[in-house]
Amino acid sequence: MSLEPMRVVSLLASGTEIVCALGAEASLVGRSHECDNPAWVRSLPQCSEPAFDISVSSREIDREVNRRIRAGEPLYHLHMEQIRDLMPDIILAQVHCEVCAVTPRDLLQEGVRPVEAQVVALSASRLDDIFEGMTQVAQALGLSVKGRDLVGQERARLEEVRRKTAGRPRPSVVVLEWADPFFAMGNWGPELVRIAGGEPLLGNDGLYSSAISADLLRKANPDYLIVAPCGFDLERSWREQSVLEALPWWDELKAVQEGRVAFADGNRLFNRSGMTVTQTAEVLAEILHGANVRNASEGASGGMDWRWYTNARVQAI
Numbered sequence: 001m002s003l004e005p006m007r008v009v010s011l012l013a014s015g016t017e018i019v020c021a022l023g024a025e026a027s028l029v030g031r032s033h034e035c036d037n038p039a040w041v042r043s044l045p046q047c048s049e050p051a052f053d054i055s056v057s058s059r060e061i062d063r064e065v066n067r068r069i070r071a072g073e074p075l076y077h078l079h080m081e082q083i084r085d086l087m088p089d090i091i092l093a094q095v096h097c098e099v100c101a102v103t104p105r106d107l108l109q110e111g112v113r114p115v116e117a118q119v120v121a122l123s124a125s126r127l128d129d130i131f132e133g134m135t136q137v138a139q140a141l142g143l144s145v146k147g148r149d150l151v152g153q154e155r156a157r158l159e160e161v162r163r164k165t166a167g168r169p170r171p172s173v174v175v176l177e178w179a180d181p182f183f184a185m186g187n188w189g190p191e192l193v194r195i196a197g198g199e200p201l202l203g204n205d206g207l208y209s210s211a212i213s214a215d216l217l218r219k220a221n222p223d224y225l226i227v228a229p230c231g232f233d234l235e236r237s238w239r240e241q242s243v244l245e246a247l248p249w250w251d252e253l254k255a256v257q258e259g260r261v262a263f264a265d266g267n268r269l270f271n272r273s274g275m276t277v278t279q280t281a282e283v284l285a286e287i288l289h290g291a292n293v294r295n296a297s298e299g300a301s302g303g304m305d306w307r308w309y310t311n312a313r314v315q316a317i
Contacts (some may be wrong), residue, residue: 006089009092009117010092014130014272015122015137017037017276031045031046033049034231045086046079047079049076058243138150165196171260173226177230183211184203185209189209190204192280192281196284226261228269232266233266241309259309269305283305
């Protein structure tokens with residue numbers, strides 16, 4: 001007689017990835033609007049949605065987020081009745097950033113937390129925190145041994161990236177997590193850049209991504225510039241070209257002149273604290289060194305998750 005799997009509503013894209021990586025995908029009964037990996041999870045009932053229009057410009061999104069935070073208004077709407085009807089044993093959320101995804105406070109404010117459900121709230125400032133999150137989810141699902149194996153596997157992948165880029169020149173790198181205004185990537189991002197054989201500029205290890213002045217980016221003048229806005233897939237990130245090209249000094253940047261600007265999928269890779277962080281390190285190695293360290297199942301980029309930027313004005317000179 002087999003036991004029924006636990007019922008999990010994941011309101012966190014990285015949490016959904018972890019559940020699936022643990023082989024517990026049958027437990028998932030609901031997801032957030034951001035859960036998209038693996039692709040089949042989109043067929044699950046959607047339990048949240050943005051509280052405002054996110055199709056507008058980066059500047060408008062930033063203004064609205066700040067306005068809502070000051071006013072105490074929600075950034076997400078939860079489908080309360082649906083969550084109740086799904087009768088979860090576990091709800092996955094996060095406590096790291098109130099902007100990035102649903103928090104336990106959102107659940108309490110919306111009154112959707114079933115008394116019997118365990119809320120597993122993940123937090124990730126560094127890579128070790130991400131691995132701890134994998135362990136937490138595994139423990140909640142009664143899969144502690146699988147959790148240890150999964151963490152070991154992901155750490156080994158990162159070490160392979162470090163090994164394959166060791167001894168190469170270490171170019172300076174700025175990763176932008178937002179383009180208008182500029183936010184330099186912090187948290188675990190600088191760790192990934194170093195693992196991939198680069199030297200991160202402007203972003204701070206273990207600290208929130210922070211707004212920086214345009215002049216600071218100009219003075220940093222990195223060897224490589226990677227544009228991977230939070231929540232934007234590759235095509236949406238690619239649209240930020242016009243914002244950057246409007247800067248009067250854009251053409252003067254070393255990275256622009258030497259063809260070392262890349263746009264990337266910020267949503268799935270650079271901003272998500274789940275199973276894709278190892279893939280992000282591999283993508284960084286690919287961008288910085290042309291190093292092919294991806295799993296065979298993931299393949300090379302092929303334009304799917306990052307793309308080189310070409311400046312026609314610089315080429316014409």
